Amino acid sequence: MKLVTAIIKPFKLDDVREALSNIGIQGVTVTEVKGFGRQKGHTELYRGAEYVIDFLPKLKLEIAVPADQLDRVLEAIQQAARTGKIGDGKIFVVDIEHAIRIRTGETDLNAL
Amino acid sequence: MKRLLFCLPLWALLCTSAIAAAPIPNKADSAWMMVSTLLVMLMAIPGLALFYGGLVRSKNMLSILMQVMVLFMLISVAWVIYGYSFAFTGGNAFFGGISKLFLQGITPDSTAATFSKGVVIPEFLFIAFQGTFAAITTTLIVGSFAERARFGAVILFGLLWFTLSYLPIAHMVWYWDGPDAIHDAASLEQVTRQAGWLWARGALDFAGGTVVHINSGIAGLVCAYCIGKRAGYRTVGMAPHSLTLTMVGAALLCVGWFGFNAGSALEANGTAALAFINTFLGAAAGTLAWTFGEWILKGKPSMLGAASGAVAGLVGITPGCGYAGPMGALAIGSITSLVCIFGVTRLKNWLRADDALDVFGVHGLGGITGALLTGIFAAPSLGGTGLFDYVKNAAVSTYSISQQLTIQAEGVVITLVWSAIISLLVYGIVNWTVGFRVTEEDEREGLDTTSHGEAAYH
Numbered sequence: 001m002k003l004v005t006a007i008i009k010p011f012k013l014d015d016v017r018e019a020l021s022n023i024g025i026q027g028v029t030v031t032e033v034k035g036f037g038r039q040k041g042h043t044e045l046y047r048g049a050e051y052v053i054d055f056l057p058k059l060k061l062e063i064a065v066p067a068d069q070l071d072r073v074l075e076a077i078q079q080a081a082r083t084g085k086i087g088d089g090k091i092f093v094v095d096i097e098h099a100i101r102i103r104t105g106e107t108d109l110n111a112l
Numbered sequence: 113m114k115r116l117l118f119c120l121p122l123w124a125l126l127c128t129s130a131i132a133a134a135p136i137p138n139k140a141d142s143a144w145m146m147v148s149t150l151l152v153m154l155m156a157i158p159g160l161a162l163f164y165g166g167l168v169r170s171k172n173m174l175s176i177l178m179q180v181m182v183l184f185m186l187i188s189v190a191w192v193i194y195g196y197s198f199a200f201t202g203g204n205a206f207f208g209g210i211s212k213l214f215l216q217g218i219t220p221d222s223t224a225a226t227f228s229k230g231v232v233i234p235e236f237l238f239i240a241f242q243g244t245f246a247a248i249t250t251t252l253i254v255g256s257f258a259e260r261a262r263f264g265a266v267i268l269f270g271l272l273w274f275t276l277s278y279l280p281i282a283h284m285v286w287y288w289d290g291p292d293a294i295h296d297a298a299s300l301e302q303v304t305r306q307a308g309w310l311w312a313r314g315a316l317d318f319a320g321g322t323v324v325h326i327n328s329g330i331a332g333l334v335c336a337y338c339i340g341k342r343a344g345y346r347t348v349g350m351a352p353h354s355l356t357l358t359m360v361g362a363a364l365l366c367v368g369w370f371g372f373n374a375g376s377a378l379e380a381n382g383t384a385a386l387a388f389i390n391t392f393l394g395a396a397a398g399t400l401a402w403t404f405g406e407w408i409l410k411g412k413p414s415m416l417g418a419a420s421g422a423v424a425g426l427v428g429i430t431p432g433c434g435y436a437g438p439m440g441a442l443a444i445g446s447i448t449s450l451v452c453i454f455g456v457t458r459l460k461n462w463l464r465a466d467d468a469l470d471v472f473g474v475h476g477l478g479g480i481t482g483a484l485l486t487g488i489f490a491a492p493s494l495g496g497t498g499l500f501d502y503v504k505n506a507a508v509s510t511y512s513i514s515q516q517l518t519i520q521a522e523g524v525v526i527t528l529v530w531s532a533i534i535s536l537l538v539y540g541i542v543n544w545t546v547g548f549r550v551t552e553e554d555e556r557e558g559l560d561t562t563s564h565g566e567a568a569y570h
């Protein structure tokens with residue numbers, strides 16, 4: 001099992017969710033985060049105080065997938081989240097050791 | 113018998129004129145003063161509370177709301193116990209007397225003078241109205257030491273400063289025996305001799321440019337210097353947590369200010385109407401000047417700028433609202449606003465004090481500008497009312513702008529010096545007894561949880 005973490009632009013959430021749904025992935029966890037990479041921030045001015053805001057709002061999606069579906073999931077996210085401009089985001093993949101469905105106690109692949 | 117009958121009408125005439133000699137309040141004037149008083153209260157709570165509150169970080173929101181609300185109520189009480197007596201009774205040129213401590217001797221039938229001969233308002237209303245002024249002035253200072261002051265210190269400072277700075281300056285600028293005491297040169301001379309120091313010298317301050325704004329403005333600057341910069345100043349982000357609430361506060365201030373300015377006429381008459389429309393225009397000119405000024409200078413017009421501009425314009429028109437003409441009000445509002453832009457940017461950097469919410473930059477500098485511009489735009493040649501001669505009961509035909517400007521400047525300097533010295537003294541006393549600043553740990557965590565045991569947001 002793999003944990004896919006995708007940092008995307010906030011307005012792309014619906015597109016990515018729809019793309020995942022189309023390939024049979026039903027569960028996603030979404031967190032509001034802020035970060036920066038190569039995309040520049042902006043400045044805010046409050047009377048005389050100027051703030052350079054490096055951080056930009058992003059969304060972090062976490063999806064647990066069976067290893068055999070990984071490539072399709074990565075492809076789906078990339079296609080749906082891409083705009084072609086700087087700041088589109090990144091995807092990270094790590095291994096999941098165990099997974100448990102809390103309601104029934106099913107484990108590993110049966111929990112996904 | 114015939115002689116007696118002949119004399120009866122004469123006696124009747126004498127009796128009725130004796131009764132008619134004591135004027136009674138007009139119900140419209142009384143109603144207006146009640147409304148004005150409420151409007152000024154609204155300016156403070158929640159107007160100023162939200163205006164300031166939105167500008168601080170969310171972890172300190174409640175501390176601002178608390179300081180403004182509690183100080184307002186405290187000064188209201190102190191006002192009726194001793195404030196009114198020491199401000200508005202005869203004593204010397206700087207301080208009144210004890211004749212009205214605890215409002216003794218004042219009944220529902222007691223009256224207070226206005227600016228028109230033969231016109232009075234219930235004294236209780238005058239007391240209440242002036243009380244809201246004293247209270248809101250004291251709460252203005254809270255903005256300068258925001259986010260790092262101990263609540264107990266704020267309360268103690270407010271009470272002492274009100275006693276030693278607000279009361280004398282209110283007495284100096286506003287105390288006189290009233291127009292009914294003046295009927296000839298001799299009585300004018302006596303009234304002048306017994307009046308407050310600055311009133312006697314002819315300083316014009318209709319609604320409190322010196323008493324309220326310069327007074328609290330310089331106090332704020334002194335406190336900001338004394339208490340020191342906030343932890344992480346200029347490195348940690350300290351952006352306003354809710355400019356939405358700041359705008360709500362600014363709007364309440366705008367509306368309430370009509371009571372502050374037009375209510376200072378003490379009657380619902382033409383002078384009040386002049387102050388009313390000048391308030392309207394001062395806010396408008398101030399908002400536009402700051403908005404366009406910022407647009408040109410910084411590239412983007414901001415909500416905070418528009419809100420600050422409205423307040424700056426209103427501060428500027430406060431001393432002259434009953435004297436300047438409407439076009440003069442537009443000039444005063446816009447000039448003051450532009451000066452305040454300078455005050456919250458360049459000047460603030462030069463002064464190197466962390467006056468957190470720009471009490472000096474807006475109220476102090478705005479009050480100074482307004483007080484000086486009043487001397488200019490009160491001139492009849494510029495559409496103003498000029499001065500009034502209570503002996504001839506007519507407007508004075510001559511007006512020297514340079515002479516009045518000098519008098520205004522004198523008022524400005526005396527207020528600045530007096531308030532600064534008192535503020536320094538009172539800060540020292542409070543700091544020495546209870547300590548003014550919270551610990552760095554408490555400051556970083558936030559005053560809401562550490563001082564008040566509450567969080568504004570969850």
